[in-house]
Amino acid sequence: MYLNCHTYYSLRYGTIKPEQLLAIASENGVQTLALTDINSTSACLDVMRLSKKYKIKPVLGVDFRNGVQQQFILIAKSNLGFQNINDYLSKFLHNNKLKIPERPEYILQDCFVVYPYHKGKNFKLKSNEFLGIAPEDLNLLKFSKWNQFREKLVVLKTVSFQNKKGFNTHRLLRAIDNNTLLSKLPKSEEGQPQHTMLPYDSLYTIYNNYPELIDNTNSLLNACNTRFDFSNQTPNNQRFYTNNAELDFKLLKKLTYDGLHYRYKKPGERIFKRIEKELSIIKEKGFVSYFLINWKILKYARSKGYFYVGRGSGANSIIAYLLRITDVDPVELDLYFERFINLFRTNPPDFDIDFSWRDREDITQFIFKRFKHTALLAAYNTFKFRASIRELGKVFGLPKSEMDRLTRGKYQVSKLDRLSQLVINYSTYIEGFPNYLSIHAGGIIISERPIHYYTATFMPPKGFATTQFDMVVAEDIGLYKFDILSQRGLGKIKEATEIVAYNNPKQKPMDIHDIKRFKQDTRIKHLLRNAKAIGCFYVESPAMRMLLKKLQVDNYLGLVAASSVIRPGVSKSGMMREYILRYRYPEKRKEAHPVLRDIMPETYGVMVYQEDVIKVAHHFGGLTLGEADMLRRGMSGKFRSREEFLKVKQQFFDNCKKDGKPDDLTAEIWRQIESFAGYAFAKGHSASYAVESYQSLFLKAYYPLEYMVATINNFGGFYRTEFYVHEARMHGGIIEAPCINNSYNHATIQGKTIYLGFMFLQSLESKTIARILEARDIGGCFNSLDDFIERVPISIEQIAILIKINAFRFTTINKRELLWEAHLKISKTIIEEETVTLFKTKRINYSTPELPSTALENAFDEIELLGFPLCNPFQLLEQQSTNRLRAKDLEQHKGKTVIIEGYLVTTKQTKTSNRKLMHFGTFLDRDGDFVDTVHFPPIAAKYPFRGKGVYKITGKVMIEFDCVTIEVSKLEHLAIIEDPRYSDKKLRAS
Structure with missing residues (x-):
């Protein structure tokens, strides 16, 4: 008899979890209830899926409200009715200016409408409409005309909370939603404390004198039958690409063989066998349209010149490789196709497609236009x-x-x-x-x-x-979702190729997709082996840089493994160190358990990829491939609490015990699986990342300045813009602050000179930038401050930013003097567009005082406007150091305590096994080389980081696997000079 039940998906109103609602109903003897969250259907399918467990028939609907003001409740008689409710609700959710009316404007097919008594008592009710009588309305009903029309009345007992604590929580949520103190929350914004579920018999007793209401309510609920299939036997994604299964398969096969010669010069029998095997499984599992839809999306992307990376377990498929969905050769890497699709796997394949952050919206637009039912x-x-x-x-x-x-x-x-x-x-x-x-x-x-x-x-x-x-x-x-993602790495690669082509018009166009050549390139091998990969996709972070140094990786397969080894779970399980040992020292490989070594010879018995979980669970734990895949998926966390996952976990232990494997070995193998499976990559996913890494490494190796400009323009990667500017300088780049005559919105390069773009100036408005570029485009370069003021409508605040950053340095006039001039010549009135006149009015030139500025003052202006100085930050120290120790010297001091100064780049904090906070630090020395530090809990607590700047680092030099770090014992934040712009002290120009 419950027609109006809410879960906590009645956002900031309800307080009952979906499964909890079913449990409460079961305890109260309720066999049918209508889930009608406020303007939401979020919980509907979950409640429908879980209802069998509680032996409850769920009815679906929506409580339509303006804020908390209930207008009516729509209840679905069938799936069609539920669809109609969703259509109707979406109209209001798509346009928040629309108010929900007092009653629906038209009859919704296969839907019941229930009005609260105070709203609907004056309506002439249609055949599918009813008036809901709450317990508190019963006294009013006695004296109402509706007492004579009981056939149109139903029980309306709202359920929003489980108990008093639920109601108190509701009041707090309402106060949060209204951004008000609890004491000032209006009663009109609250539900009623009695909106809890009563036992069925108690509710029956309340309406005992109105048996017609009880009968009407039960009849309404009995008339509702909505069904959804949760067996996952058949995906509900778009079934056909061509509207015909046979044509779909013919097209897939044709596209596969059409792509053969693009990928392989001389395809052998192994290739053809793999193709036929995959085609057969794809057809049998009904995933043909999934491949074709992805192919269509990426065909469009290529037609627009968009860069993309197809990754995830989809890279395990040769069909995906031949359709150019991925760029990873699964035969070369011996990728485990069954990780992607197998006959036991119930969920369909999964492609993650990365696009440049600039291109993704257009791709999304295309998908919505091309495919009918998309969201x-x-x-x-x-x-x-x-x-x-x-x-x-x-x-x-x-x-x-x-x-x-x-x-x-x-x-x-x-x-x-x-x-x-x-x-x-x-x-x-x-x-x-x-x-x-x-x-x-x-x-x-x-x-x-x-x-x-x-x-x-x-x-x-x-x-x-x-x-x-x-x-x-x-x-x-x-x-099942299509993952259309964005990342900045692809934007960097694409823009870098464009800059290179522009700067080298006579050079033969590069093929950035020639990965096979890149894998053999000696310059790239050098960058990898020496971890010189700042700016390069996925291999630039301090942790990855240190791992590459420890492994001394210089080949594709090694980089593929490193991409997954770096993930949190592998390192937490202790297996990252074990992998490094076995990679560097072949004699250590014998220590692997023979069964694991046989299962994973390529990674020396260490689980590195998601496929390894499946292999170990299947071959070591005796699980079927379907169970092993369920285990792998369960480890991701989304399904960890599901009963299916817990059953498979128990099966693993039972099988091992039955097979006579020692309990401690089984427990250790499970610990390894559990510690990293939720984080590890599929091997194909790592291989896809490695392809993009190689593309960026190639550009870094041969065009470092152009690549750094592209990196800066795409807002970097792991580090802040400052450190990509620094990296460009380390490669011989001459860095210039934004310039009125040479800069654009983004950074540009002329020879070895890099001009930072206007967009990097804090508080400089986009309309100001547009006006500058437009005026320069029409009339050429500016020849003076007066010329600029004549041609560009600008406020004093905006021109002050440009003068402070020294954007008018071509005039050779000191910027302090220019600021005076600008203040005298520019009105503080609202700036309007320039009005073209026949004759230019000659500007009055004022005599301004000589106001010299120093290099140190410039540095502080740069910090204010760019966020970092363009000079060496060590020049800003209050006391210039005589310490000559540099990062390159640290190897000679192994095991010794040293003192070195470093400019803070980034920090990472983590927790030890006993939950104490510790840090890793990355610094630059005076020469611009990296210094890596470890701060154990006592030191992290005693000497915390104190923001950006130069630090004096005291600690012991530790070298492990050729990787140098300092175990910090003391950390001191060094003082910088007083800001000379506001200081009376006389400072030297430098």
């Missing part, structure tokens, strides 16, 4: 504990200092006052509650049926319809 996937942004402390702290009126203390964890709960305790208690309680819907990083679904068959959609600022459920729910229902 982006949502992601649930949930309440996090620390963020909740701040939100609830505001609701309770706590001072900022108290909220800061609580978020830092500097408290004992028992010693907190009552309000602070409540904040901690409720922050813990709402942790994990959905807060709002956002967009999945790249997931798109292309469905056979209309998207609204499954869910309503909302319209985020990106302008693409987005589901109300996430990828896990989508997968449960057989809607």
Whole structure:
């Protein structure tokens, strides 16, 4: 008899988890309930999937509200009715200016409408419309005309909370939503404390005098039958590419063999056997259209000249390689096709396609236009504990200092006052509650049926319809995502090739996709072996740089392994060190367990790739391929709590015991699987990353300055812009601040001179940049400050930025004098576009005082406007050091305590096994070379980092696998000079 039940997907209102709602209903003897979240269908499919477990028949609908003001409830009689509800709700979610009316404007087929008594009592009800009578409405009903029309009345008992704590939580969520103190929350913004579920018999008793209402409600619920198939036997993605299965397969086969000679000069029998095997499995599993849709998307991308990388387990497929979905040769790498598709695998293949961040939106636009039933996937942004402390702290009126203390964890709960305790208690309680819907990083679904068959959609600022459920729910229902992702690495590569072509017009065009040649290139091998890869995709971070140094990798297969070994789980399990030992010292390979060595000879018995989990689970743990794949997927965390995963885990242990394997060995192998399987890459995924790494390494090896310019323009990678500017300087680049006559929006290169772009100047407006470039394009270079002011409408604030960065240095007039001139010549009135006149008015030239500026003043202007100085930062130290120790000298001091100065590049913090905080640091020495440091917990606590700048580092030099680090014992942040722009001290020009 429950027609209006809410979960916590009634965002910032309901407080019951979806499965908890079913459990509560089961405890209360309820056999049927209508899930009607407020303007949301997020929980519908999950409740439908879980309902069998609780032996409850779920009915689906939506509670339509403007804010908290209930207008009506729509309940679906069938799947068609649910689709119609989703269509109707989406209309309002796509346009937030539309208000939900008091009643639907038209009859929705296969839907019931229930109005709350106070709303609908004056309506003339249609055949599918009813008036809902809440328990508190029963006294009013006695004296109402509707008492004579009981056939149109139903029980309306709302369920939003489990108990009093749920209601209190609801009030806090409402206060957060209204951005108000709890004490000031209007009652009109709250639900009713009695909106909890009663036992069926108790509810029956309340309406005992109105048996017609009970009968009507039960009849309505009995008339509703919505069905969804969660068996995953057949994917619900678009079934055909050509509207015909046979034609689809013919096309796939044709495209495969058409691509053969592009990829292989002399394909052998092994290639043809692999092709036929894959085609057969793809056809049998019904994944033909999935391949063809990806092929179509990437054919469009190539037609537009977009760079892309196809990665994920899809790189294990030779069909994907021949269709140019991926650039990884699975035969060369002996990639395990069964990791991608096997006859036991229930979920379909998965391609992750990376595009440049500049190109992805156009690709998404194409997909929405080309394929009929398309939507982006949502992601649930949930309440996090620390963020909740701040939100609830505001609701309770706590001072900022108290909220800061609580978020830092500097408290004992028992010693907190009552309000602070409540904040901690409720922050813990709402942790994990959905807060709002956002967009999945790249997931798109292309469905056979209309998207609204499954869910309503909302319209985020990106302008693409987005589901109300996430990828896990989508997968449960057989809607498997296409991952259309973006990254800056591809933008860097593409732009670098364009810069190289522009700067070298007579040079033969390079083939950036000639990976086979790059793999043999001696310059690239040198960069890899010596970890000289700053700016290069996936191999530039301090951790990766140190790993490459330890492994001394100089080949493709070694880099593929390193890409997965670096992942968190492998290092945490201790197997990264073991892999390095076995890689560097062949005699150590004998220490691997014989079974594991036989399963994974290429990685010396160490699990490195996701495929290794499947192999070990299958060959060592005796699981079927299907069970092994379920184990691999479960390790990702999404399904870890699922019963299916826990059964497979138990099966692994049971099989090992039955096979006579020692318990301690089984436990150790499981520990290795569990510690890294959720983080490890598929081998094909690592191979795809390595291809992009090789492309960027080639550009870095042969065109370092052009590549650094492209890196700077695409906002870098792992490091800040400052350090890519530094890297360009290390390769002979001459770095110039933005210049009125030579700079553009982005950075540009002329010979070895790199001009930073206007876009890097903080607070310089885009319209100002556009005006400068337009004026220069029309009238040529500027010849004076007066000429600039005549041609570019600009405010004093905007021109001051340009003068301070020395953008008018071509005039040879000191910038302090130029600032005076500008202040005298530019009005502070609102700037309008230049008006063209027949005669130019001659400007008055004022006599300005001589105001010299120094190189040090320039450096502080650069820090203010660019975020970093263009000079060596060591020049800004208050006391110039005489310390001659450099990074290149550290090898000679192994085991000794040294003192060295370093300019902080980046830090990484982590926790030890006993949860204590420690740090890794990366610095540059005076010569611009890297210094790597380790800060163990006592030192990390005693000598914390104190922001950007130069540090005096004291510590012991440690060398492991040829990689030099300093184990820090003391860290001192060195003082810089007082800002000379505001100092009375006389400073030397330097």
